[in-house]
Amino acid sequence: MPQTTHPAGRGRDLSVMTLEIAGAASTRTLSAVLCPREQRAKPLDDCLPCVDSQGEARDPGARPGFVECLGEGPARAAPAREPGDPEASLADRTPVQAVMTRVVIAVQADLPLERARALFLERGIGGAPVVDDAGKPLGILSKTDLLRAGAGRPGGTVADEMSRNVLTLPEQAPISEAAALLAAEGVHRAPVVGREGRVVGIVTVLDLLRWLAQQDGQLMPSGHSLQAR
Structure with missing residues (x-):
């Protein structure tokens, strides 16, 4: 790792985002962090050699861990407003990456349905993106899809039951856009x-409700089930 020229001192802890991909042959994990300088999700392998990186600061009890970073994000200019335009709400100013679930369980199209059912039960999830080898979305699989397939149906893969009309959000999309998309399409x-184009998180209706309650001063648990039902 290159020597840093920053003064000694602890930087910020960047939460490592993980995309766990279950396929028919194997399960693999892709890791990334939200880079403060570039304001985007960046693969962990590209982050660690950065001059601002102080390496992984893993707590043995934490999952998936953190990267200590001395980098600073660019100053954000207030969006230009025409005279008489209302001020943007907090939901318009807050990116969805601030509330999304950062540990994502995904499946591949060739995964047998029986293994998908077992994965959903084991991990307590209600749905999962279907991705290719690079982690780019191809569709989405929900509990409803699995129930529709029938618990006793032999054979079949995720490709047979997944919804191919997958709705995605860019990481910088505002929370208001996420809420509008989920409500308009009637999805969870x-x-x-x-x-x-790689999946770096997942946002659920519960994530948005939790954020809304916190803005109103409600005390909410710090953790929640991944990819909540």
């Missing part, structure tokens, strides 16, 4: 994608 979750 949407994958969040980075600039390269």
Whole structure:
């Protein structure tokens, strides 16, 4: 790792985002962090050699861990407003990456349905994006899809039951846009994608409700089930 020229001192802890991809042959994990300088999700392998990186600061009890970073994000200019335009709400100013679930369980199209059912039960999830080898979305699989397939149906893969009309959100999309998309389409979750098109998170209706309650001063638990039902 290159030597840093920053003064000694602890930087910020960047939460490592993980995309766990279950396929028929194997399960693999892709890791990324939200880079403060570039304001985007960046693969962990590209982050660690950065001059601002102080390396992984893993707490043995934490999952998936953190990267200590001395980098600073660019100053954000207030959006231009025409005279008489209302001020943007907090939901318009807050990106969806601030509330999304950062540990995502995904499946591949060739995963047998029986293994998908077992994965949903084991991990307590209500849906999962279907992705290719690079982590780019191809569709989405929900509990409803699995129930429709029938618990006793032999054979079949995720490709047979997944919805191919997958709705995604860019990582910088405002919370207001996420809420409008989920409400308009009548869905419970949407994958969040980075600039390269890879899934970097997932936002659910519960994530948005939790954020709304926190803005109203409600004390909410710090953790919640991944990809909540």
